[in-house]
Amino acid sequence: MSQLVLFAIDLCAVVVLVFGLYFPRHRRRDLVVSYLGVNIGVLAVASALSASDTGAGLGLGLALFGVLSIIRLRSTELDQHEVAYYFSALALGILGALSTTSAWLSGGLMALIVVVMFLGDHRRLFRHYRHQILVLDSAITDHGVLVAHLERLLDARVHAVTVQRLDLVNETTMVDVRYALAPAPLTAESGTPAHAGARG
Structure with a gap:
């Protein structure tokens, strides 16, 4: 039984x-x-x-x-x-x-x-963290410049980046990047994220 x-x-x-x-x-x-x-x-x-x-x-x-x-x-x-x-x-x-x-x-x-x-696997666990593979339209050899460029592009804080392919002829860079989005600011009245009311 x-x-x-x-x-x-x-x-x-x-x-x-x-x-x-x-x-x-x-x-x-x-x-x-x-x-x-x-x-x-x-x-x-x-x-x-x-x-x-x-x-x-x-x-x-x-x-x-x-x-x-x-x-x-x-x-x-x-x-x-x-x-x-x-x-x-x-x-x-x-x-x-x-x-x-x-x-x-x-x-x-x-x-x-x-x-x-x-x-x-809960959505709220590390919900601001992302992982993407990006192809940039420029060949960037300096790691610091690459991180700064990615942070401006993604509007996020880059935690790790790995260059997978650097093409100096075609001026492209393929990177594996792990980053964290900035938490959405809260509105003063409702205490909810500012972009919450913009959903269609």
């Missing part, structure tokens, strides 16, 4: 992870199918392996974790937050298949994964 409880907890956890957190925040439909399929597939296969009498079930389940990760990450390009959701879905499936642990422990670990993803 405890195994069925773990299955139910895993299904609830992955539904919350995918439909409660990932899709409302990132709106990528193809990864919804991927996360659900990977979670249920790992849950089914790892459950069968963990029930084997040889005691190799858990080891094979973890090996499956690694193999599926390599195959999935090599098949398409993923952003770092998508990688985190991917491994979370895998971890939920593994935990749901562990019949050797109590339902309370596995359920608590599943809940921990969902809570961590909720907090770590």
